[in-house]
Amino acid sequence: MRETQFAIVGGGPAALSAAIQAAKLGVSSIILDENPQLGGQIYRQPASAFKIQDENELGKHYRDGKRILAEVQEYSDKIEVNNDALVWGYFDERKLTVLHNGKSELLKAHQLLIATGAYDRPIPFPGWTLPGVFTAGGVQVMIKSQRLLPGSRFLLAGSGPLQLALADQLLDAGAKILAVVDATSTMRMMRYLPSLLRRPGLVYEGFSYLTKLRRRGIPYLRSHVIIRASGNEHVEQAVIASLDENGKPLPGSERTFDVDAICLGYGLVPNIDLTKLCGCAHEYNHAQGGWRPTHNEHMETCVPGVFVAGDGCGIAGVHAAIQQGKLAGIYAASNLGLLDIPAADKMAKPIRSKLSTLMKFATALGELYSLGNMIYSLSNDDTVICRCEEITFREIREAIHAGAVHVDDIKRRTRSGMGYCQGRICGPSLLGIAGNELNVHTEAAGHLKGRLPIKPVPLTALLDL
Amino acid sequence: MVASTNVVVIGGGVIGTSVAYYLSKAKMNVTLLERRELASEATGSNYGGLPLQTSHSPDLIRESARMYESLGSELGADFELEHTGSYLLMDNGDQLPMLEAHAKEMAQHGIQVDILTGRELREVDPDIAPDVPGGSRCPSGLIVNPMKVAYAFAAAAKRLGAQVNTFTEVEEVRVDNGQIKSVVSTKGEIETKFVVLATGAWAPLLGNKLNLRIPVIPRRGQIIVTEALPPGKIRYMIDADYLITSSSLEAVKASTDPKIRLGISAVLTQPGHGNWLLGTSRDFPGYDKSNTLETLTLIARRAVRFLPKLKHVNIIRTMSGLRPFCESGHPIISPVGGIKGLVLATGHHGEGVGLAPVTGKLVSEIITGRPSMPIEEFGYNV
Amino acid sequence: MFDGQRTEVGNALGEAEKGVRKARRIGHLQNRGTEFQITVDGKPVTAFAGETIASVLLADGNTVIRHTSKKDEPRSVFCGIGICFDCLVTVDGVPNQRACMIPARPGCVVTRQIVLPHEEEEHRG
Numbered sequence: 001m002r003e004t005q006f007a008i009v010g011g012g013p014a015a016l017s018a019a020i021q022a023a024k025l026g027v028s029s030i031i032l033d034e035n036p037q038l039g040g041q042i043y044r045q046p047a048s049a050f051k052i053q054d055e056n057e058l059g060k061h062y063r064d065g066k067r068i069l070a071e072v073q074e075y076s077d078k079i080e081v082n083n084d085a086l087v088w089g090y091f092d093e094r095k096l097t098v099l100h101n102g103k104s105e106l107l108k109a110h111q112l113l114i115a116t117g118a119y120d121r122p123i124p125f126p127g128w129t130l131p132g133v134f135t136a137g138g139v140q141v142m143i144k145s146q147r148l149l150p151g152s153r154f155l156l157a158g159s160g161p162l163q164l165a166l167a168d169q170l171l172d173a174g175a176k177i178l179a180v181v182d183a184t185s186t187m188r189m190m191r192y193l194p195s196l197l198r199r200p201g202l203v204y205e206g207f208s209y210l211t212k213l214r215r216r217g218i219p220y221l222r223s224h225v226i227i228r229a230s231g232n233e234h235v236e237q238a239v240i241a242s243l244d245e246n247g248k249p250l251p252g253s254e255r256t257f258d259v260d261a262i263c264l265g266y267g268l269v270p271n272i273d274l275t276k277l278c279g280c281a282h283e284y285n286h287a288q289g290g291w292r293p294t295h296n297e298h299m300e301t302c303v304p305g306v307f308v309a310g311d312g313c314g315i316a317g318v319h320a321a322i323q324q325g326k327l328a329g330i331y332a333a334s335n336l337g338l339l340d341i342p343a344a345d346k347m348a349k350p351i352r353s354k355l356s357t358l359m360k361f362a363t364a365l366g367e368l369y370s371l372g373n374m375i376y377s378l379s380n381d382d383t384v385i386c387r388c389e390e391i392t393f394r395e396i397r398e399a400i401h402a403g404a405v406h407v408d409d410i411k412r413r414t415r416s417g418m419g420y421c422q423g424r425i426c427g428p429s430l431l432g433i434a435g436n437e438l439n440v441h442t443e444a445a446g447h448l449k450g451r452l453p454i455k456p457v458p459l460t461a462l463l464d465l
Numbered sequence: 466m467v468a469s470t471n472v473v474v475i476g477g478g479v480i481g482t483s484v485a486y487y488l489s490k491a492k493m494n495v496t497l498l499e500r501r502e503l504a505s506e507a508t509g510s511n512y513g514g515l516p517l518q519t520s521h522s523p524d525l526i527r528e529s530a531r532m533y534e535s536l537g538s539e540l541g542a543d544f545e546l547e548h549t550g551s552y553l554l555m556d557n558g559d560q561l562p563m564l565e566a567h568a569k570e571m572a573q574h575g576i577q578v579d580i581l582t583g584r585e586l587r588e589v590d591p592d593i594a595p596d597v598p599g600g601s602r603c604p605s606g607l608i609v610n611p612m613k614v615a616y617a618f619a620a621a622a623k624r625l626g627a628q629v630n631t632f633t634e635v636e637e638v639r640v641d642n643g644q645i646k647s648v649v650s651t652k653g654e655i656e657t658k659f660v661v662l663a664t665g666a667w668a669p670l671l672g673n674k675l676n677l678r679i680p681v682i683p684r685r686g687q688i689i690v691t692e693a694l695p696p697g698k699i700r701y702m703i704d705a706d707y708l709i710t711s712s713s714l715e716a717v718k719a720s721t722d723p724k725i726r727l728g729i730s731a732v733l734t735q736p737g738h739g740n741w742l743l744g745t746s747r748d749f750p751g752y753d754k755s756n757t758l759e760t761l762t763l764i765a766r767r768a769v770r771f772l773p774k775l776k777h778v779n780i781i782r783t784m785s786g787l788r789p790f791c792e793s794g795h796p797i798i799s800p801v802g803g804i805k806g807l808v809l810a811t812g813h814h815g816e817g818v819g820l821a822p823v824t825g826k827l828v829s830e831i832i833t834g835r836p837s838m839p840i841e842e843f844g845y846n847v
Numbered sequence: 848m849f850d851g852q853r854t855e856v857g858n859a860l861g862e863a864e865k866g867v868r869k870a871r872r873i874g875h876l877q878n879r880g881t882e883f884q885i886t887v888d889g890k891p892v893t894a895f896a897g898e899t900i901a902s903v904l905l906a907d908g909n910t911v912i913r914h915t916s917k918k919d920e921p922r923s924v925f926c927g928i929g930i931c932f933d934c935l936v937t938v939d940g941v942p943n944q945r946a947c948m949i950p951a952r953p954g955c956v957v958t959r960q961i962v963l964p965h966e967e968e969e970h971r972g
Contacts, residue, residue, distance in 0.1 A: 034929070036950070041928065047897030047950075049880025057874070091758045106758075119930055129933075131910050131923030138927025138947075143873065146902040150870040150924070173873045233921045234910040387925070387933060390917040402620065403631065409502040412509055412612045415738070420692065420781060420932035420943070452756060456692060456779040456932075462765040463776065465758070692943060693916075779943070 004030045004080075006332050007096060007109030009087045009274060012040020013318050014115035014310025014325040016068050021329030023075035026338050030107070031072075032085040032098060034455075038072070039065050040117050040310075041137060042318050044145045058144065059169070061318070088453035088461065090277045094305055097465070099457050104464040111305050111332040114275055115325065118268035118289060118311035122425045123158075124385050124393070125378040127229030128264070136166050136265030149173045151261025155238040156180040157226035158265030160369040161202075164209035166263060171216070178257040180213060181224035181240050183247075183266075183371055189222070195364035198357065225249060227378055229262055238262050247374035267369055268315045269428050275312070276450025278303050284443030287366030288314035290428060291447045297352070298331035298344075299324055307332060316362035323355040373442060376432030385433070386426040388419020396430065400437045406446045407431060420456055423448045466630055469656035470496045472832065473648045475635050475671065476663035477501075478508035479611055479818050480810050482618035482629075483825030484661050486540075489625035491833045496657075497627060498650055500634035503619055504612040507665055507817060510786030512688065512734040512742040513611035515819040516551035516703055518567070518603035521794050523574035526816065528838065529823035530605060536822060542617030544609050545737060549701040551606025552586070553708070554731075554771050558598045560705045567708060568601055578603050590698035592774050606701055608734055611818040618825070638675055638807075645806030659806045659832055666752070666787040668811040677801065679845075681812045684728075684790035685753070687746045687760050689768070692779040693739030702771055704731035707745075718749065724767075727760050731767040733775075741775065743768040745815075749790075756783045788814050796820060798827050799845040808832060809845050870905035883953035894951040901927075901934050901946035904957070912936060912946060913960040935960055 006022050008015045011033030019029045031038070039045045043065025046052060055063060072079055082100055089097035094109040120135035127133070132151060134142075136158060142148045154170055154177045156163050167180050196203050213220050221240070227249050228239040238259045241249035268289050272282060275293040280301040282291050292314040299307045309324035311317075316324075327348055334344040379385065381394035391414050399413040407423075407430045410416055416430060417423030423430075427448050434445035453461070474485045477499025485497045499505075515533070520526040537543060553564060561580075568578035581589075582599045619629050630652060637649040638660055647656045662668055665681075672679035707730040720726045728747025735741045746760045761783060769776050791797060791812030801807040810828050813820055823838075830836045872879075880896025885903060894903040901924050904912060911921040912934050925933040927947050934946040937958040946957075 047880070049895070049897030051878045051880075053875065053878055089758070095758070097758065119928065120926065122926075122931075129920060129922060129925075131912070131921050134924060135926050138924060141927045142902070142905075142924075146898060147873045147879070148870060148898075148902045148906060149873050150905055152869065152871075234923075384918075384920075387922075387931065390915055390920070402616065403503070403629065405631070406502055409505070412502075412504060413616060418740075418782070420779075420935075421930060422782060424930050425926075451782045451784070453780055453783070456781045458777050458779050459689075459691070459765050459769065459775055460777060461780070462689075462762045463769060465762055777941075 001106045001108055003108045005336055006111045008113045010115035011035055011038040012117050014321040016072055017322040017325030018113050018329040019079045020071050021326045022333055023078035025333035027333045028078050030080045032082050032087050034086045036083050038069055044141055046145055086455055088455055088457045099461050104461045111335055113307040113328050115310040116271040116274055116312045118270050118315055121266040121269045121428055123266045123375055124383050124429055126380055126383050129384050129387055130229050130231055130235045132235035132260055133229055133262045136162055136263045139263050140166055143169050143173055149175055153259045154261045155257050155259045156263045159183040159371055160267050161206050163265040164206055168209050177218050178259055179219045181221045183225045184369055185223045192364055192368040198361050235262055247372055270312050273454040277452055278306050286370050287363050299328040320358040320362055323351050326351050373432045373435040377436055385429050386416035388421050389415045391416040396433055397437055400434055407448050417448055466652050467628055470494045472659040473655055473657045474661045477503040478506055478665055479615045479821040480824055481663035482615045483821040484663055484810055484828045485622040485627050486618040487825035487829035489622045489627045491829045495627040496655055497629045498633045498635055499631045502631050504615040507786040507788055508611050508615050510784040511611055513609045513818050514734055516606045517576050518551055518571050518578045519707055523576055525823050526819050527575055529820050532822035540617040540621040544613035544617055546609045548607050551603045551701045552600055552699050553703045553705050554597050554600040555705045564601050592697055594771055594773055608736055640804055643805055661808045661810055661828055663810045665789040680792045681789045683752055683787035685748050685750050685787055687756055688784045689743040689764055689780050690782045691741040692781050697735055700735040702733040706730040724763055729763040729767055731771050733768055754785045756785050790814050795842055797845050798824055798840055798843040800831055801845050869908050872906050885951050886956045888959055898951050899947050900949050900951050900957055903951045
């Protein structure tokens with residue numbers, strides 16, 4: 001069994017900054033990243049076999065990512081990087097089962113950081129399973145990392161500023177954008193503008209994206225959602241509608257666009273599979289993306305020696321992730337006896353101060369753009385909610401009205417969540433639908449129980465241990 | 466929640482919901498109380514198997530299996546009953562006498578079991594490991610979706626007027642002068658004449674509050690669930706080692722062989738949706754339901770020993786549940802001397818799903834009339 | 848093989864007509880890794896080192912990656928980061944692999960799961 005002082009699960013900004021910070025304090029760590037290259041989502045690098053002619057083409061995050069990756073390299077004597085390494089199981093006292101390049105390994109971690117980030121919130125609506133309907137994050141990865149444009153006529157629908165950044169990337173790549181629609185109202189936007197002005201740079205960036213769209217004659221419509229995608233074997237049309245004050249589509253307001261690609265950007269949901277498995281406590285925080293693991297000021301969870309950082313413990317963006325990673329690195333080092341708590345607190349003080357400002361902004365942004373449960377009422381009876389097992393909205397509602405109030409019960413009754421994706425895609429929808437049907441707060445329906453493996457692994461992962 | 470009723474059934478698993486149904490059918494007013502959700506414990510973490518040929522209560526299981534045949538139409542529900550038959554597979558030729566003796570015994574209880582050679586087994590299913598020397602087939606073995614059975618019983622009970630309350634925990638059962646008076650729960654108190662305790666592995670906890678020593682201990686079972694595969698020809702396989710239930714639990718617990726200590730023997734089922742359920746294990750962890758690496762690894766090894774094609778198949782989840790293990794080896798379906806109105810329906814170990822229909826019927830007969838089958842073997846002896 | 852659209856260099860402002868569904872590679876093709884061939888549904892298809900199978904399939908004009916087993920409905924890439932398991936293909940005989948996570952390698956054989964492997968066996972008889 002391998003052992004490490006500090007195991008870091010994830011490859012994005014939180015994971016990388018934690019590794020660097022810990023290395024600076026003398027801690028040896030192993031980064032376990034499922035992907036073939038470090039960077040996570042926001043710092044995703046082009047495929048290593050690709051050659052970069054013009055870095056400017058790839059944007060700010062590429063350059064920031066490159067810089068932090070270079071710093072990780074500088075500490076290569078302290079930071080071991082394992083790519084293609086899937087942490088699929090957690091057993092008592094920080095024993096991790098890892099599938100590394102197809103080989104099964106057991107790793108004992110003295111301290112553990114879970115920085116597994118987040119994923120795009122799936123919002124079901126009629127036709128959303130058609131080929132050509134993508135998540136905004138997925139399209140960004142295709143553009144950044146694979147230099148692939150997955151269509152030619154795009155409609156962007158969702159809620160939040162990531163859509164504008166994506167629109168910009170799509171235009172640079174030569175795509176035609178028919179419209180960008182955002183479910184948030186202008187009124188709501190105005191209400192939050194004062195809080196957002198804490199980060200004037202970002203607000204300015206948002207406005208410049210909007211200006212670009214306007215200059216090209218691309219409609220940017222607030223208070224609008226996509227209500228239907230249609231086509232034969234592939235998406236050919238997108239129908240949008242405007243929303244009334246209750247967040248419901250207004251009959252008669254429909255507009256149809258001829259498209260071959262739809263990007264859904266409804267914000268992010270923290271990846272909590274590993275934290276659930278470790279036995280961490282979780283709380284529901286709507287503005288931060290829903291269920292998130294709780295932690296103290298050290299970024300340590302209720303499970304001793306298990307830390308969290310980054311979007312995986314609440315959506316707050318790349319800069320917050322970096323500061324949180326640093327805190328986790330500091331206090332993991334402290335737990336390992338490399339510096340005492342007063343010294344750690346001293347080092348952490350300016351980081352906490354930065355983080356506090358960032359979190360205020362992130363919270364305001366989250367509150368502005370997070371949608372109420374009405375967004376889960378776009379489906380009709382035949383809309384597939386669980387994509388893996390093809391379970392429809394009707395079946396989910398029937399289960400709820402037969403007595404299921406908890407998502408695990410909906411899962412038992414309908415098989416929703418029993419497929420390959422293990423409930424990641426349908427999970428948030430089950431919560432929202434239950435909230436609507438039972439007229440209760442979203443969190444009342446709980447979250448799916450953590451089960452291993454957190455991603456499918458072959459039986460050999462056990463046999464070869 | 467109602468203020469008074471005829472019967473309070475405590476426990477919303479397959480046993481409790483069955484009891485609620487049969488009592489409602491017998492025109493009793495029933496309130497079922499479940500502290501979490503229906504089928505959220507052992508009922509929700511097993512493979513729903515009625516092998517028949519490995520039953521410890523063969524007369525009871527035969528009757529229950531017979532009831533299952535018409536239960537779907539009676540309850541108006543589909544719980545995915547499949548007549549897979551069940552196949553015991555030998556690990557080695559030395560087990561043949563044991564299988565033959567067992568087959569004979571089952572025959573005496575009206576359960577047909579045929580001995581098959583290794584060649585005959587592989588004629589049915591070529592995927593079975595080439596060195597399996599033979600086994601036995603029980604044509605009447607079957608599988609069901611255990612959760613859907615519980616949901617079907619509960620829905621039918623509700624249609625007949627039963628109240629089903631989930632997220633309702635029982636705090637106290639009040640007895641006055643040796644007679645059940647009421648049940649106090651987190652949602653209020655209900656006056657009642659009868660209480661049926663169907664809380665499986667948790668029966669001793671309420672039992673203790675009533676100064677009853679209910680001889681039930683939690684016994685954990687873990688299952689690996691694979692991705693969906695094309696249907697195999699044999700979809701219910703049992704390791705012949707499964708027959709070897711130890712007479713001495715102390716010897717098992719003290720064994721240095723993890724396979725024995727953790728009670729590993731292969732039980733492999735493939736219901737209609739195509740996922741293989743790979744079990745099973747039997748250990749005593751108290752009320753700890755976590756999945757453990759050692760057990761999962763041994764289950765995986767044992768599964769592949771019998772069905773090598775599983776080696777590269779993907780695991781998509783694991784489950785774990787606590788069976789109510791009863792020291793006598795039989796369930797307890799019995800009134801309790803000294804507490805009038807209290808009926809125990811627990812201790813079903815690995816046969817809860819199988820025995821649910823007959824248990825529900827017997828409990829209903831105990832309360833409303835006379836049991837239609839001999840139940841001395843399942844009595845509660847203070 | 849390449850048609851004119853795909854060898855287009857630089858940032859052409861979309862001249863996509865209605866109904867054109869092709870995904871396309873962005874930028875200079877020589878900035879990708881080495882070019883090689885993989886097999887998709889029995890036909891040779893061009894791929895570049897560093898591309899995932901999903902990218903190769905999409906760039907080659909495939910709009911559907913698989914059909915679902917229950918309702919026979921078309922699916923393609925959805926999440927692009929390996930969590931939705933929609934983009935499943937058979938690679939070198941192993942079914943249900945995520946095309947967006949698997950790098951294309953010279954000579955690899957990809958079959959789309961439009962007909963399930965076991966149904967194929969039954970059809971072949």
